[in-house]
Amino acid sequence: MSMISASNIHKRFNNLEVLKGISLAVNKGEVIAIIGPSGSGKSTFLRCLNRLETIDEGSIEIEGEILADTDAAGKVHYAPEPAARRICRKMGMVFQQFNLFPHLTVLENLIEAPLTVKGVKREDIVPQAEELLLKVGLAEKRDVYPSRLSGGQKQRVAIARALAMNPDIMLFDEPTSALDPELTGEVLKAMRRLAEEHMTMIVVTHEMAFAREVANRVIFMDAGEIVEQGTPADVFGSPVHARTKAFLNRV
Ligand code: ADP
Ligand code: MG
Numbered sequence: 001m002s003m004i005s006a007s008n009i010h011k012r013f014n015n016l017e018v019l020k021g022i023s024l025a026v027n028k029g030e031v032i033a034i035i036g037p038s039g040s041g042k043s044t045f046l047r048c049l050n051r052l053e054t055i056d057e058g059s060i061e062i063e064g065e066i067l068a069d070t071d072a073a074g075k076v077h078y079a080p081e082p083a084a085r086r087i088c089r090k091m092g093m094v095f096q097q098f099n100l101f102p103h104l105t106v107l108e109n110l111i112e113a114p115l116t117v118k119g120v121k122r123e124d125i126v127p128q129a130e131e132l133l134l135k136v137g138l139a140e141k142r143d144v145y146p147s148r149l150s151g152g153q154k155q156r157v158a159i160a161r162a163l164a165m166n167p168d169i170m171l172f173d174e175p176t177s178a179l180d181p182e183l184t185g186e187v188l189k190a191m192r193r194l195a196e197e198h199m200t201m202i203v204v205t206h207e208m209a210f211a212r213e214v215a216n217r218v219i220f221m222d223a224g225e226i227v228e229q230g231t232p233a234d235v236f237g238s239p240v241h242a243r244t245k246a247f248l249n250r251v
Contacts, residue, residue: 010057033211036221092162152183
């Protein structure tokens with residue numbers, strides 16, 4: 001069974017067709033890197049997977065459950081609530097901008113959603129949150145407010161916060177693009193660790209070294225399409241398409 005099975009995803013913003021029939025199946029424990037030029041639809045694709053954007057055509061299944069489907073007349077149907085929300089909660093997401101709650105401490109940021117959305121008991125979630133902070137190397141920042149953290153630390157908190165919801169899949173949208181170069185390493189290290197623990201991950205990234213070393217599969221998107229995909233050795237070592245070659249020569 002695929003963890004994610006997206007088929008023929010189309011998405012338009014007004015008259016602009018941003019996704020032109022994207023299909024992608026992700027296996028359990030797979031780490032997928034999505035690369036491609038700015039504006040090619042990478043973020044929109046990730047956002048469609050967890051319903052931050054609705055699709056105009058196609059289907060999305062998460063762990064065998066249908067989130068969205070298109071009928072014979074071309075009309076898209078989403079799973080009804082509360083099923084749709086439950087399905088989307090299987091995916092955690094980390095954004096380029098960390099989106100931490102500024103008025104909450106690091107620990108409170110981690111436990112907020114488990115407490116309010118999932119109804120987990122405080123005494124159950126606090127130890128788990130502390131363990132996650134340890135894992136991303138921020139145990140000592142437990143009671144600090146986000147404004148006191150560096151960008152790299154904020155992003156590691158954002159990763160821990162997503163993990164506190166116990167997702168089966170993690171989606172990363174350029175998690176290091178807003179960081180000073182010297183801070184990217186600590187975030188990539190936390191992600192690498194997650195990959196080593198066999199988390200299923202889709203990572204939109206400009207970090208080609210990370211994609212090469214950590215991803216099982218690299219997907220090159222351009223102008224709303226998957227142009228080429230394969231192992232890192234294939235895509236980086238012997239790209240087939242001219243558009244892939246041109247992109248890799250530029251980065
Ligand atoms: P990428 O992440 O690959 O840089 P995006 O998915 O962010 O690409 O954007 C793809 C295209 O969709 C771009 O042309 C962008 O301007 C457009 N776009 C993205 N979000 C919106 C939106 N909410 N409304 C209108 N256009 C959008
Ligand atoms: Mg983007």
